[in-house]
Amino acid sequence: MKLALTEEQEMLRKTARDFLADKCSKKFVKQMEESETGYSRELWQEMAELGWIGLAFPGKYGGGDMSFLDLAVLLEEMGRACLPGPFFSTVVLGGMSILDIGSEQQKQEYLPKLIRGEKIFTLALTEPGHHNYDASSVTAKATSDDDNYVISGTKLFIPDAHIADYLLCVVRTKPRSGIGIFLADAKGPGMKYSVLKTMAGDKLCEVVFDQVPVPRANILGRLNQGWSAVQKIIQRAAVGKCCEMVGNLQRVLEMTVDYAKERKQFDRPIGSFQVIQHYCADMATDVDSARFSTYQAAWMLSEGLPCTKEVAVAKAWVGEASERVFALAHQIHGAIGVTIEHDLHYYTRRAKAAKLAFGDADFYREVVAREMGL
Amino acid sequence: MDFSFSEEQNEFRREVRNFLEEEIRNGHWEPTCDAWVQGFNPGFTRRVAQRGWIGLTWPKDYGGQGRRHIDRLILTEEMLRYGAPAACHWFGDRQVGGAILSFGSEELKREFLPRIVKGEAYFGLGMSEPGTGSDLASLQTKAVEDGDYYVINGQKTWTSCASFSEYFDVYARTDPEAPRHRGISEFIVDAKSPGVSRIAMIDITGTEAWNDVFFDNVRVHKKYLVGEKHRGFYQVLHQLDYERSGMERLMGNYPLFDAIVQFAKENKLSKEPVIRNKLAQLQIEFEVGRLLIYRVALVMEEGRAPNWESAMSKAYSTEFEKHLAGVAMDILGPYAQLTSGSKFVPLRGMALHSYLGSKGYSLQAGTTEILKNILATRRLGLPTS
């Protein structure tokens, strides 16, 4: 057992932190929130050149041959920097899924472009009225028409769909039990996008599929039996979100402790008041425990070990820990923390969005209950 | 990062489990909450010792096995999982032996370590006094030099395991003039010494959890001074870091966890959403706490004393124990109030015992408030004024 990062991971972290400190100021984050696309093409290319997009993909597709655990370190730094853009969609939701379930031919075709930063991917899973990540909530359907399939339905809360080149669409292929994943050309006919206005300023979309043709060759994984693949995608995404949240929470802890040391009232730093000290101690405990449970799950995913319970523990814990951390962070910051002049709000909004994504604490408590045999 | 155990570690865990399961099968004892501190069972301690499982991390020179802290954590984790009666050797193994190893003279090491390892020397901790709780440096018990001896006078209180302790690790003031932190020394006192007397104290569960221990002109030879004279306060801080470090903080009432989950399943209560949710939440909190404690062992593995790390894991874990006990009580409903031995008592009264008893976990070995002070100042560097 070891809980420290390897030297290589430490280097990756340092490079990422320095790079993002330079390129991803809060001013930039704000611009991206207000912009239509939500990302900078230039920064995207730079990240591709740094090898970040391809980090966890095999070298034969042009990737960096590193692991999901290494990617976790990078995601943590991205969370710390509130990095806007389609990295998560393209890499964690899109690329990793293709790597996992795509045929060799599909990997050869799509992964190199993805890794070079030429194509953006995302996952179209959730739908209007959706609450839980279960198969029965998938109603968009694909019907076969000789060589092709035709997809109809509406997907909601799809990240970065408006700028994506490809969508991994989760659809019903058989009335009751069949789920399939199709790789659809996002720019093809029959698709309509509207970008939603969101709390975190990220770009979540409504995507309407109106008789969208998809060739049979674009089926990812096994037709009708796609749900177990989707579950794996959700697991990876949940852990990926946890990584971002850990970076976010760590930064908020640091900001808050710094503030408590600087801010004076009654002629002394507020951080010398014991109540404030204990708030900070509670935050540190939540942040450390969020980190360990997240990295445990990331490590297990990385090693290919079964980890339904550990993923559930991580996402449930991190989500609720982040609520506690933010309640205290805001309380300690006083009024300045609820203005847009202070940076805290960037973190607060993102943490809440991440908590809602890919299963909240109630959802995962139920998973844990099943794992306990309850 | 690597969250796996080595093959040898897994094998060791299996070995410990097999041993404990056989103990239970043979009817030597049954799993009990708080058995690490209340389970007085010399036979069990002897059998554990025969396997070389006391002083596991100590050098072979003194009878130890020179094994890793993770191994000891695996061992204690399993003992706690099975609610094994390990109180006779727990303090010697966990902290007093370590204190002697870190600070004691060669003579002291030779005298005590091999005997602790054989399960033949039981220790109690003489820190707290009636006027001295969290503020340990305020202690009043005195030790005055007299030739080759120190003469100790004073009173210790809340001394766990004192009724069967053969030795006390006693902190006493040796320099009343010095600033309070700098005038305290540590001694090993034989409980049979003339002038030592004890009065039992009963805790809220009805258990004899502690004694008041009185020292009336107790003569202790100078060779039983541990470490440097007047350095006792610094030594006890070090010892407390270890006292807080272990899995007993999270798993003291683990037998109740097993039992209530089983109970919920058997009575179909586990299908009720509210109960499912609560039990799953406990499982999540348990797994998270376990990671915080493994982190502490890894700190020790690096040769550092765990400081704020064990403050964090202990403060976290004692909340879990209370939460577990509270949920168990709620699930059992009105039956929860029945005491052990009563008609209809569920789960051998473990829930009630734990519910009442767990109120003390967050006080002993540093209250949660003191632990958060440590976290705030030492981990986070917050100012004290």
Ligand SMILES: Cc1cc2nc3c(=O)[nH]c(=O)nc-3n(C[C@H](O)[C@H](O)[C@H](O)COP(=O)(O)OP(=O)(O)OC[C@H]3O[C@@H](n4cnc5c(N)ncnc54)[C@H](O)[C@@H]3O)c2cc1C
């Ligand atoms: C089950 C159990 C077993 C024990 N076993 C032993 C033993 O074997 N040997 C031994 O020597 N002692 C033992 N103790 C005693 C234990 O060490 C003390 O209870 C502990 O140090 C707290 O002291 P106190 O109870 O006097 O509370 P106090 O120190 O009087 O504290 C009362 C309250 O004030 C708070 N407080 C005190 N100081 C501060 C501060 N600076 N900042 C914020 N809050 C503060 C505390 O957190 C607590 O909430 C045991 C206690 C229990 C409950």
